[in-house]
Amino acid sequence: MLKKIIAVCFIFTVSSMYVSGEAAENKETGNQSAAELNTTIPVKMKYLLYLPENYDEKEKWPLVLFLHGAGERGDDLDLVTVHGPPKLVKNGKQFPFIVVSPQCPKEQLWQPVELTALLDDIEKKYKVDKDRIYVTGLSMGGFGTWSLAAYTPYRFAALVPICGGGEKFWVKKIKHVPIWVFHGGKDTAVPLERSQTLVDVLKKEKSDVKFTIYPEAGHDSWTETYNNPDVYEWLLQQVRKPEAEVKAAEAKEAAARKAKRAAARKKK
Numbered sequence: 001m002l003k004k005i006i007a008v009c010f011i012f013t014v015s016s017m018y019v020s021g022e023a024a025e026n027k028e029t030g031n032q033s034a035a036e037l038n039t040t041i042p043v044k045m046k047y048l049l050y051l052p053e054n055y056d057e058k059e060k061w062p063l064v065l066f067l068h069g070a071g072e073r074g075d076d077l078d079l080v081t082v083h084g085p086p087k088l089v090k091n092g093k094q095f096p097f098i099v100v101s102p103q104c105p106k107e108q109l110w111q112p113v114e115l116t117a118l119l120d121d122i123e124k125k126y127k128v129d130k131d132r133i134y135v136t137g138l139s140m141g142g143f144g145t146w147s148l149a150a151y152t153p154y155r156f157a158a159l160v161p162i163c164g165g166g167e168k169f170w171v172k173k174i175k176h177v178p179i180w181v182f183h184g185g186k187d188t189a190v191p192l193e194r195s196q197t198l199v200d201v202l203k204k205e206k207s208d209v210k211f212t213i214y215p216e217a218g219h220d221s222w223t224e225t226y227n228n229p230d231v232y233e234w235l236l237q238q239v240r241k242p243e244a245e246v247k248a249a250e251a252k253e254a255a256a257r258k259a260k261r262a263a264a265r266k267k268k
Contacts, residue, residue, distance in 0.1 A: 043113075043114050043117040043118070045102050045103070045114060045117075045118055046075065046077055046102065046103045047077075047080075047100055047101055047102035047103060047118065048077055048080055048081070048086050048089075048099075048100075048101040048102075048103075049098070049099070049100055049101075049122075049126075050085075050086075050089050050095065050098065050099035050100075050101075051098055051126070052094070052095065052096055052097065052098065053094055055098075055127070058127065059127060060127045060128060060129040061096075061097055061098050061126075061127055061128065061129055062096070062097040062098070062129050062132035062133070062134065062157075062235075062236060063097060063098040063099075063100060063122070063126075063128050063129070063132070063133045063134070064085060064095075064097050064098070064099050064100070064134045064135075064136060064235070065100050065101075065102075065115070065119065065133070065134070065135045065136070065148075066084050066085050066086060066099060066100070066101040066136055066137065066141070067102070067104075067110055067115075067135070067136070067137030067138075067140075067141030067142075067144040067145060067148075068080050068082075068083065068084065068086075068101070068103070068104070068137070068138065068140075068141050069083070069137075069138050069139035069140045069141050069142075070139060070140040072103065072104075073103070073104045073105060073106045073107070073108065074103065074105070074106045075103070075105070075106070076103075077103055079103065080101050080102075080103050083138060083222055083223070083226070084101070084136075084138060084222060084226050085099045085101065085136075085226060086099070086101045087226075088226065088227075095232070096236070097132075097134075097232075097236065098122075098126060098128065100118070100119075100122055102115070102118055104140070109140065109143075109144070110137075110140065110141065110143070110144030110147065110148070112144075112147050112148045112150075112151035112152070113151070115144070115148050116148070116151065116152055119133070119155075130240070131157060131239050131240040132157050132236070132238070132239060132240065133155060133156055133157060133240070134156065134157055134158050134159070134160070134235050134238070135148055135149060135156055135159050135160075136159070136160035136161070136162065136235075137161060137162065137164065138162040138163060138164075138221075138222040139162070139163050139164065139189070139190060139219065139222075140164075141162075141164070142161040142162045142163050142164020142165070142190070142195075143161075143164040143165055143166055144164070145159055145160070145161040145164060146159075146161055146164055146165070146166035146170055146171070146198065147166055147170060149170075149173075149174045149177060150166070150167075150169075150170035150171070150173045150174055153173040153174045153176075153177070154240075154243040154246060155240070156174075156177055156240065157177075157178070157235075157238045157239055157240040158177060158178045158179065158180070158234075158235055158238035159174070159177055159178075159179045159180075160179075160180050160181075160182070160225070160231060160235065161179070161181055161182075161195070162181075162182045162183070162221055162222045162225055163182065163183050163184060163187055163189075163190045163195070163219060163221045163222065164190065164194065164195065165190060165194025165195060165197070165198065166194075166198060168197065168198065168201050170198075171198045171201050171202050171205075171207075172201065172205065175202060175205040175206075175207040176207070176241055176246045176249070177207075177208075177241075178208040178209075178238045179202065179207070179208070179209045179210070180209075180210040180211075180212070180231065180234060181195050181198070181199055181209065181210065181211045181212070182195075182211075182212045182213075182214070182221050182222070182225045183195040183196075183211075183212075183213055183214075183221055184213075184214050184216075184217030184218050184219060184220065184221035185213050185214060185215040185216065185217060186215075186216060186217060186218050187217070187218055187219045187221065188218065188219070189218075189219040190219065192213065195211070196211075199211045212225075
């Protein structure tokens with residue numbers, strides 16, 4: 001058996017050397033040529049899952065994805081229960097929706113492609129209402145909320161980013177998504193301007209955006225937010241807009257802008 005294994009390993013090694021050598025021979029030197037990467041990257045992620053008490057009584061349920069902050073990173077899921085919905089569930093709170101609370105590895109940031117893989121898997125395994133998926137997060141999770149939504153702009157029904165921030169071009173992709181933003185007026189860890197800037201862009205785009213500022217709060221603007229039942233009531237009222245409808249509206253706006261520019265050029 002050992003001889004067979006050695007023989008197979010030898011054949012594989014020789015084949016690999018042949019393929020590599022062939023690729024090297026075909027490579028253009030002194031010039032650039034087209035190449036392609038086709039690989040599969042595994043995604044491993046620990047997460048807490050909460051299913052409503054009467055989960056089996058309905059065909060589908062709304063889902064809230066909660067993204068924690070930098071302090072809860074690691075490989076101990078109990079850290080995820082320090083803040084937000086996981087904390088409330090741990091203390092006995094019952095929610096009328098599924099809650100998925102992943103944990104980000106130490107020294108890393110939330111990656112949209114990994115979170116998308118997680119949601120894809122959750123949708124396959126559980127009774128998720130795909131038109132009522134919501135994302136919320138605090139601090140690093142607030143940044144993650146903005147970036148994930150921009151990565152998959154037609155997936156979510158609503159967002160609740162807390163003391164986060166992001167890039168202006170992100171929010172232009174999600175101007176059709178209802179968003180309720182929260183931030184502390186005296187936050188020195190993530191300045192209020194990080195949220196204000198994005199809210200201003202959304203308002204300019206005439207988006208459905210709400211902005212709540214706690215004038216005396218520092219970085220912890222999440223405790224009051226997640227303890228507020230109005231937040232969950234608002235979330236559950238939001239339903240995802242059909243992608244085709246949103247794209248049609250975007251195309252109409254783009255055509256109107258183009259016509260306006262053409263008219264302006266004619267006047268000159």
